[in-house]
Amino acid sequence: xxxxxxxxxxxxxxxxxxxxxxxxxxxxxxxxxxxxxxxxxxxxxxxxxxxxxxxxxxxxxxxxxxxxxxxxxxxxxxxxxxxxxxxxxxxxxxxxxxxxxxxxxxxxxxxxxxxxxxxxxxxxxxxxxxxxxxxxxxxxxxxxxxxxxxxxx
Amino acid sequence: xxxxxxxxxxxxxxxxxxxxxxxxxxxxxxxxxxxxxxxxxxxxxxxxxxxxxxxxxxxxxxxxxxxxxxxxxxxxxxxxxxxxxxxxxxxxxxxxxxxxxxxxxxxxxxxxxxxxxxxxxxxxxxxxxxxxxxxxxxxxxxxxxxxxxxxxxxxxxxxxxxxxxxxxxxxxxxxxxxxxxxxxxxxxxxxxxxxxxxxxxxxxxxxxxxxxxxxxxxxxxxxxxxxxxxxxxxxxxxxxxxxxxxxxxxxxxxxxxxxxxxxxxxxxxxxxxxxx
Numbered sequence: 057x058x059x060x061x062x063x064x065x066x067x068x069x070x071x072x073x074x075x076x077x078x079x080x081x082x083x084x085x086x087x088x089x090x091x092x093x094x095x096x097x098x099x100x101x102x103x104x105x106x107x108x109x110x111x112x113x114x115x116x117x118x119x120x121x122x123x124x125x126x127x128x129x130x131x132x133x134x135x136x137x138x139x140x141x142x143x144x145x146x147x148x149x150x151x152x153x154x155x156x157x158x159x160x161x162x163x164x165x166x167x168x169x170x171x172x173x174x175x176x177x178x179x180x181x182x183x184x185x186x187x188x189x190x191x192x193x194x195x196x197x198x199x200x201x202x203x204x205x206x207x208x209x
Numbered sequence: 210x211x212x213x214x215x216x217x218x219x220x221x222x223x224x225x226x227x228x229x230x231x232x233x234x235x236x237x238x239x240x241x242x243x244x245x246x247x248x249x250x251x252x253x254x255x256x257x258x259x260x261x262x263x264x265x266x267x268x269x270x271x272x273x274x275x276x277x278x279x280x281x282x283x284x285x286x287x288x289x290x291x292x293x294x295x296x297x298x299x300x301x302x303x304x305x306x307x308x309x310x311x312x313x314x315x316x317x318x319x320x321x322x323x324x325x326x327x328x329x330x331x332x333x334x335x336x337x338x339x340x341x342x343x344x345x346x347x348x349x350x351x352x353x354x355x356x357x358x359x360x361x362x363x364x365x366x367x368x369x370x371x372x373x374x375x376x377x378x379x380x381x382x383x384x385x386x387x388x389x390x391x392x393x394x395x396x397x398x399x400x401x402x403x404x405x406x407x408x409x410x411x412x413x414x415x416x417x418x419x420x421x422x423x424x425x426x427x428x429x430x431x432x433x434x435x436x437x438x439x440x441x442x443x444x445x446x447x448x449x450x451x452x453x454x455x456x457x458x459x460x461x462x463x464x465x466x467x468x469x470x471x472x473x474x475x476x477x478x479x480x481x482x483x484x485x
Contacts, residue, residue, distance in 0.1 A: 057217060073214065074214075074215060074216070074217035074260065075211055075212045075213070075214055075215060075250075076211075077211065077251075080211075096210050096251070097210075097248060097251070097252075098244070098248055098311075098314075098315065099400070101312070101314065104314055107317075110288075110317045111313060111314045111317060112314050112317050112318055113314045113315070115251075116243065116244060116247050116248060116315075116318070117243065117247070117318065118217075118243065118247070120217055120219070120262070121243065121262065121264055164313070164314065167313065167317075168313065171313075183313060185312045185313075185399035185400045186311070186312025186313055186314045186315065186399075186400050187312075
């Protein structure tokens with residue numbers, strides 16, 4: 057079936073099988089491979105993107121469900137050379153080691169601050185419960201989110 | 210993991226969805242947020258040949274004040290319930306249980322109607338529905354509606370009393386009038402299903418207590434409720450939590466461990482809520 061999805065401001069119209077997962081549409085059809093596939097069972101959060109500005113796991117959504125919706129991926133955050141404040145906070149706080157969870161972490165963190173602009177450390181830890189870091193670099197990730205929250209005030 | 214191929218029907222209204230169900234019978238499945246169904250399809254534990262997408266029925270996404278109860282549209286997402294001022298005021302147990310469903314990403318997509326129709330004994334919502342004396346409104350293909358009391362909704366393992374040609378349109382939760390309540394969920398990993406969970410809601414002369422993952426279906430702990438009604442202490446009533454239950458044994462917990470957890474969590478819930 058033909059669907060039209062706006063990804064990072066660009067409209068993509070493609071014919072997809074109804075069973076196509078949104079993450080595969082993003083990676084294979086839109087060609088944006090910044091969104092990683094981790095567990096593929098909606099547990100790890102590596103594939104987290106925004107649909108209409110809210111974090112969702114793109115391995116657990118069909119591409120046809122995103123028809124007519126607005127999708128943002130990690131590639132859509134920076135403006136030219138200017139990183140998104142959350143990306144900058146992750147860099148400054150050394151909030152990544154291997155980097156595999158990072159795109160999902162950043163997308164989930166931005167959604168978290170949208171809903172709770174002044175979170176406590178506990179709020180951040182709870183708010184990121186859907187994202188796993190196998191390097192267990194959680195401390196610096198939490199620091200980065202708190203620092204991004206501080207910077208936005 | 211990719212689901213088995215299926216035909217996709219996007220419903221523009223509840224009536225269109227019901228017409229599709231009437232046409233395809235039990236070959237078809239409704240998909241709301243898809244956060245229970247799609248994982249099962251990816252694991253190929255479910256392989257419906259027709260998916261009827263009801264995710265865009267925005268007119269079934271609402272929380273309304275129905276006088277003595279809250280009327281919650283079946284397509285209302287967990288996130289919208291969690292932050293609803295009406296739910297927080299009149300049905301705080303539901304707000305709390307909802308905040309424990311999955312993780313924020315899941316709560317942005319999953320819906321209360323989908324969760325209840327899925328009839329998973331390990332899910333959080335059904336226990337809250339049972340403890341709060343809630344019910345669901347279902348509509349059939351002729352447009353006829355009937356109300357199913359929560360106590361009559363769950364028929365077996367992942368099985369409800371909703372017919373294949375019916376859909377939930379609304380969830381009704383009686384206003385709880387500021388009575389004591391508590392929700393307990395025990396798991397080992399963040400965002401996981403409860404190994405055991407407890408919903409406790411104070412009512413006139415006692416309490417309703419419902420357990421998560423202690424039986425093939427979501428279930429009321431009637432022995433606990435009866436003990437409370439005859440004036441038992443929290444500790445004594447909670448000792449009855451596993452009576453009549455047939456929990457499963459799996460990698461997370463043995464039957465004995467689940468039964469122990471049910472007693473401990475029930476005591477905590479009763480004490481924290483001030484019920485006993």
